[in-house]
Amino acid sequence: MALAPEEPELVQLLTPEGELVEHPDYRVDFSDEELRGLYRDLALVRRIDAEATALQRQGELGIWASLLGQEAAQIGSGRAMGPNDHVFPTYREHGVAWCRGVDPLNLLGLFRGVDMGGWDPEEHHFHLYTIVIGAQTLHAVGYAMGLQRDGMVGDGGPELTGAAVAYFGDGATSQGDVNEAFIWASVFQAPVVFFCQNNQWAISEPLERQTRIPLYQRASGFGFPGVRVDGNDVLATYAVTQAALARAREGSGPTFIEAYTYRMGAHTTSDDPTRYRIAAEVEAWKLKDPIERLRSFLIRTGKADQDWFEALEEESNQLAKHIRAGCLDMPDPSPMTMFDHVYVDPHKPLANQREQFAAYLASFESTSEEHS
Amino acid sequence: MALAPEEPELVQLLTPEGELVEHPDYRVDFSDEELRGLYRDLALVRRIDAEATALQRQGELGIWASLLGQEAAQIGSGRAMGPNDHVFPTYREHGVAWCRGVDPLNLLGLFRGVDMGGWDPEEHHFHLYTIVIGAQTLHAVGYAMGLQRDGMVGDGGPELTGAAVAYFGDGATSQGDVNEAFIWASVFQAPVVFFCQNNQWAISEPLERQTRIPLYQRASGFGFPGVRVDGNDVLATYAVTQAALARAREGSGPTFIEAYTYRMGAHTTSDDPTRYRIAAEVEAWKLKDPIERLRSFLIRTGKADQDWFEALEEESNQLAKHIRAGCLDMPDPSPMTMFDHVYVDPHKPLANQREQFAAYLASFESTSEEHS
Amino acid sequence: MSGQTTTLAKAITMGLRAAMERDSKVVLMGEDIGKLGGVFRVTDGLQKDFGEDRVIDTPLSESGILGTAIGMALRGYRPVCEIQFDGFVFPAFDQIVCQLAKMHARSKGHSRLPIVVRIPFGGGIGAVEHHSESPEAYFAHTAGLRVVACSNPVDAYWMIQQAVASDDPVIFFEPKRRYWEKAELDTSAGPPAEALDQARVVREGADITVAAYGPMVKVCMDAASAAAEDGTSIEVLDLRSLSPLDMDTVVASVRRTHRLVVVHEAPVTLGMGAEIAAQVTESCFHHLEAPVLRVGGFDTPYPPSRIEEEYLPDLDRVLDAVDRSLAY
């Protein structure tokens, strides 16, 4: 089944046991504070996820797609980005959103059913979630082609150059769009990083339904490098993403990163994974938990003490409160908003529909306030 | 531009000069008669193509897609097939059609505008031409999955087993469908051969618009072998296709064959290649003509004599006459046929439309015979 | 097996099972349909009983599903494809419109594509974007396809089998928010009187006809009950087949009632109601006391689920249209 992450091809800098290891091509150079920062990120996004899962159970969200187990893949890659790098996520990149400064509350709107994405994609350089599998990979390539045309590719460093980062899952690699994105990126040497979180499952389908060979090798057929990184290792993921971003920004074209990780939870809260996978597999992956290994490392090396962890716990509780309270406070949109932003320019028939519907709703107002 | 076919990766058994060369992995073992047979095929399909091109110029066909220059790729692969192998062509596989026993006249219907394909796909194990780029590659994979389910994969040899063969061009490799076909074939180990005629151009776009690296390497990213063969070498093409078919039929899965060749003429008779490619390129490829090299070989080795070539010329003339006369004789379909075969089962609204239209046409009959 | 209370989802499972038992060439293809039994459990248990060769968990590519299904059909199989949700049929649109719909005609009848494409459709389940679409008009505008929608467990059981038996490609719409609704299903009773391409009068009425399909049939039946209390007699039609449309049944009803309202979830503009209105007006020009009125989704993207109730036609909006028609 799942390939052993100990295999040589896997880039790893921090073992499941929390030991640093050397890699010939990749290294990181973090201060203690930065390392604690990464831990904080991991812990807080897991907390966000737990809180959202709870909110769903309590009927406050219609559905939730948990990132449990994929925190390091998302924080490692998200923190490697510069200000001009632009993310095109799936529906599961809550950790990346966190890194891009999106208030987690804004993520909930989609899952609560009050909007389709509550943040400004430009402000955060973080595009809206894309639900149609794979579609966003082409958007990323097009955005990257725009960066090229804007002179944002070259040796100006992360402040003056930029790249697009397309997130997608192992299942998505079977979509035509994703493969077309590879072709376009390669042909135009677009500054794009393809960040695939191979969490081993596409709902109930194991990786073998999408590929016979390790996913990172897919890139070689399109003429650009593919690398498999331990997606549960935040340091390795950071290093690999940083290198790929640098390569993209300087004009050397795309890289495919396979972050080898595991979906610890259900596909979404609507899913029941006991129907299709065995508990032993999940247990085995628990031993590779992305947060635990960094915790061990920080404790063992004395880079963080008990006080610090406690303070973080308190911050985490505050964040959870913010999310919970914010979610419960989130108003339902007015029904009339469904007519908003369908078009930029005036559109007479739709304006008429809107007017008629407003009049229709108003006709109930005398007897009821339910549509007010 | 075009990579030199002398490069080591290219499988070649007969040089442009008509010399046999050895290859570590591929060989053919043809009798003199079989060799002459291949030459006959090459010459006759070129003649069919020339005649069709002439018919188009004379207004008898609306358009024609010439195979000029690609004869060896098509005859080599077409003759390698067994009775159960099923072909899914593009619109340019006139040579393969010939090998599958389709009367060339039946090919003309599509281009004359009297039908969409005039042969029975099952009878000839040769599917209709597909115009939407790449769509047929998935059909081939599905057909191959059918063969698997029919128990037609294993070690029964070509009489008891079968494979599907998908033809497509270099341009087609950029379509999502084609890449999905690779994935499906690989995941299900479907008995399919992907036969890509890289004729260096997709209408006006050179190969570099579709890929940065040699096309045959695409397959490696999907987990199955890719091989580049000299598509102007009928012997090498035969050998490589035969091996891939054997592999597919015995259950070892797909192979990608890149037949490295050249589109000597225009994309179709509607195209003007002088707008986008230089004469020198065409001249260079003339030296690698697929027919000339076999002719040199046959003559030099005494495997065919002047009489034989003259008899073939006569046969070729007869074939041309058959095509020309048959084309001119080809009746326009009755307008009412457009209602035929839209559905298998009765369909009342369409039957009504048909009836009304018949009545409408009949209303002119008193004054004119034009719709009779 | 005779009468038992069955959900619509389960009725389709039973119909598929019967079709698979009857003909070994019937194969199921789709994402998560095997071990998981589909996200709606419609194929639950079928892989276990018929094996992985006949119930195929496919790669995550809808064009791949349709394209390979076509190839399998050319080899003599009868694939039943599941599209996981309505909004995910579009990657397969090219294969459906250019290949599935046209290959029989293209081949002058040589090739047949007896393929069923099952699509859970419509809204009302509180889902996120792309999970509540009603794309039926795209298919009904496409010559060469048959398009049907079931509205209740009994029809679901029989119609899926008739669709599988059809030698033409059938786009089979399943009203996802009715999956869990139950009815008595007596499989030994035999199929309904109507053929797969026929509509049914599900409630007789004298004052006005309301035509619907799929999930809206129930809404219209409820509206008819409510209207009856106010003394208005609504005839309700379940169209069942959207292509071909059974206009004989529609026209016969309108000739009796002189008024027609068409109801669907899909956006009004160029929805099924447009076609029905155009045809009925032509066939019944002198019989109509009011123009055909349409109740449908607005011409907007499907909204966030918290306001989908307002987007979707409901009993009030149907009755509002009925009143407007009667007021002419």
Place this chain on the structure above:
Amino acid sequence: MSGQTTTLAKAITMGLRAAMERDSKVVLMGEDIGKLGGVFRVTDGLQKDFGEDRVIDTPLSESGILGTAIGMALRGYRPVCEIQFDGFVFPAFDQIVCQLAKMHARSKGHSRLPIVVRIPFGGGIGAVEHHSESPEAYFAHTAGLRVVACSNPVDAYWMIQQAVASDDPVIFFEPKRRYWEKAELDTSAGPPAEALDQARVVREGADITVAAYGPMVKVCMDAASAAAEDGTSIEVLDLRSLSPLDMDTVVASVRRTHRLVVVHEAPVTLGMGAEIAAQVTESCFHHLEAPVLRVGGFDTPYPPSRIEEEYLPDLDRVLDAVDRSLAY
């Protein structure tokens, strides 16, 4: 530059050139549009003058064209995509329906996609399959898109510029069999009185209205001339915009003439005529002397070109419908 005789194809070239000169963010994308200048030469010379960064010969993948165009638009560009032929738009359908049409609303107005998708459409050029389709209704049924069709060189020149200037996505249909038709084009005269989303009365008449768009406008104008000789006064409308439909203009005309025939090449079922018939019947119920009649393609795949003349509405079929309407 003032009055010159210009083909419709050339008028679009000129319009694209003007748009590109005006705004450096306008980029063209498509297959064979660069060196070749497009298979219809509509982009002829533009790559030479604006460079490969602004006139992009793309890989052979329509979903790729639309998907990357969306990405470029998100980066501030205004891509104009060419789909080589109508029948090849379907691989891009998912990107158009699920992304292009919906992203502005999805983002609550944050993201704009000022993208034009140019599609040469319709039959009559003796082409093989997939080169003569009229897929406009699929797009007009899709909320979030604007859909327009030009019918003559002057409109073509202005409408393409207006489409590029629009901040909404526009599906821009070009009547391919009219590419070579000529008219006087005085670019200094300024755009027509009608906005991009407005219809135009192209011939006034009293007895009946005939509405068409794209290639069928000429057919209807010819029909009107022929009918005039027989004493029937046909008012001809060029709809120009298919989404939104300019129903004000249509309804005003029908209120005068009391009769309407809608003409298009697309199959009748769920074609634009269905929507217009439904709306006109509702708006003009008491004004109509006859039901709205539709003349369109049959509900079959587009036929082999040797019989396309019979498939396509022509002067006779338009007049036949006019006669049938007048006979009510």
